Amino acid sequence: MSRPQSPPDFTKLARRPSERVALADYIRSTPGLQESDFLEWKTAYDLTTKPGRVATSKHLIAFANRDFAQAARNADGYAYLILGVEPGNLVGVPVWDSADIENWLSPYTGIDLRYGPPDYITVDDVHVLFLVVDPPSLGDAIYCMQRAGADADENNNTIAEGTIYVRHGGKSERHSGADLRRLTTRATTSVAAALQLSIELDGTDIEVIDARMLQAATRDSYVEDERKRLLGSLPRPSNSPFEIAMPSFDNRTQDGFLEEVRDYLGDVESRWDDIVAVQHVEEEESSVVAVILNDTPSNFEDVVLELTFPLASDRVFATVGEADARLAPPDPPRVWGSFSSLVMPAITPVRSPLAQRPEVEALDKHHVLVRYPAIHARPRSRHRLDRLLLALPPDLAGTTMDVAWRATSRSTDGDLSGTATLAIPQR
Numbered sequence: 001m002s003r004p005q006s007p008p009d010f011t012k013l014a015r016r017p018s019e020r021v022a023l024a025d026y027i028r029s030t031p032g033l034q035e036s037d038f039l040e041w042k043t044a045y046d047l048t049t050k051p052g053r054v055a056t057s058k059h060l061i062a063f064a065n066r067d068f069a070q071a072a073r074n075a076d077g078y079a080y081l082i083l084g085v086e087p088g089n090l091v092g093v094p095v096w097d098s099a100d101i102e103n104w105l106s107p108y109t110g111i112d113l114r115y116g117p118p119d120y121i122t123v124d125d126v127h128v129l130f131l132v133v134d135p136p137s138l139g140d141a142i143y144c145m146q147r148a149g150a151d152a153d154e155n156n157n158t159i160a161e162g163t164i165y166v167r168h169g170g171k172s173e174r175h176s177g178a179d180l181r182r183l184t185t186r187a188t189t190s191v192a193a194a195l196q197l198s199i200e201l202d203g204t205d206i207e208v209i210d211a212r213m214l215q216a217a218t219r220d221s222y223v224e225d226e227r228k229r230l231l232g233s234l235p236r237p238s239n240s241p242f243e244i245a246m247p248s249f250d251n252r253t254q255d256g257f258l259e260e261v262r263d264y265l266g267d268v269e270s271r272w273d274d275i276v277a278v279q280h281v282e283e284e285e286s287s288v289v290a291v292i293l294n295d296t297p298s299n300f301e302d303v304v305l306e307l308t309f310p311l312a313s314d315r316v317f318a319t320v321g322e323a324d325a326r327l328a329p330p331d332p333p334r335v336w337g338s339f340s341s342l343v344m345p346a347i348t349p350v351r352s353p354l355a356q357r358p359e360v361e362a363l364d365k366h367h368v369l370v371r372y373p374a375i376h377a378r379p380r381s382r383h384r385l386d387r388l389l390l391a392l393p394p395d396l397a398g399t400t401m402d403v404a405w406r407a408t409s410r411s412t413d414g415d416l417s418g419t420a421t422l423a424i425p426q427r
Contacts, residue, residue: 024123041083042083053149098117116134136186164183199292205387219272227265287390288422290385303374309367310403358388
């Protein structure tokens with residue numbers, strides 16, 4: 001298999017199965033790829049044997065003992081131990097029961113080490129196992145081997161109970177004196193204040209699309225007006241022998257122009273809903289604003305809010321230009337006899353941090369994720385975020401919508417989640 005065009009985004013956690021398949025495939029198809037402080041792969045571990053369990057536990061412990069600031073640079077602080085794949089080799093592993101895996105590993109890792117449920121993905125009909133270790137944080141214990149055992153990585157030599165492992169680059173190694181001092185400081189430092197925020201959605205300016213705009217009669221009237229406008233630019237034939245035909249300044253033939261008109265009007269008929277949606281957004285008739293409320297005396301730095309709307313991605317936009325680019329309504333042809341304009345290459349503006357916009361991402365056909373740029377949530381404060389432009393169908397008028405939200409902060413551990421209700425008024 002050829003190497004992917006570009007590597008996965010290693011700064012973010014691969015949460016969805018498709019992202020994990022892409023990561024496993026990237027590892028398999030990238031010769032020379034190196035393991036790192038957040039990524040380890042193995043193809044020879046058998047978790048039904050004690051040496052395989054000991055070796056696996058050793059890497060999980062090493063990941064859990066990473067420096068939290070260093071860990072935060074990749075995969076949202078998480079770490080991957082991936083079994084069944086390596087550069088140039090995809091062998092897979094048996095599908096073991098998740099409860100069995102946890103029972104096999106916990107005698108060595110202890111029950112406090114945090115990692116997600118064992119997760120299998122399939123690459124070319126082969127099963128690959130993901131063990132994902134949670135981000136380390138202040139107040140975490142010093143993790144160590146809870147039971148002695150033979151290590152599959154080291155010719156079955158025994159690892160003593162109490163051995164501390166840490167990640168040094170791409171290796172899980174016994175701790176140094178500096179590692180022990182760092183881990184001791186981490187374990188004895190109090191945990192930051194828990195994240196306490198609430199989220200509101202201001203739907204004062206929400207308005208659904210006018211149902212009359214989506215009717216066939218409205219569409220047909222628009223198509224007919226466009227037909228008259230475009231065909232009206234053609235020269236009318238003259239029966240007078242004394243009338244001199246004016247030269248055409250168009251570089252198209254009349255047949256070519258007529259074909260452009262037919263194609264355009266056909267696109268208008270088939271894409272009418274998109275055209276109406278873009279017009280609705282361009283007129284900025286409907287928007288919603290998320291509000292972050294911090295009623296506590298604490299500062300929360302780099303708060304990132306994510307909203308999940310039960311809508312398709314062609315209903316929620318950060319900007320008018322985004323709506324136009326994503327829906328791409330058909331452009332009308334030039335009227336007959338007009339000059340073609342000189343198209344200049346587009347220049348992409350360089351955005352300053354103040355110009356950052358929310359990111360809109362389709363999760364599936366019926367859900368869209370909006371991720372806002374980080375803000376500083378000051379004590380006892382309200383923060384209105386950038387508005388989102390909406391193109392809501394008429395049948396949503398008078399209904400309510402549950403919007404799931406999730407918030408994180410650089411100055412706290414964990415996340416906060418909930419649901420905000422959005423009332424959509426009658427038109």
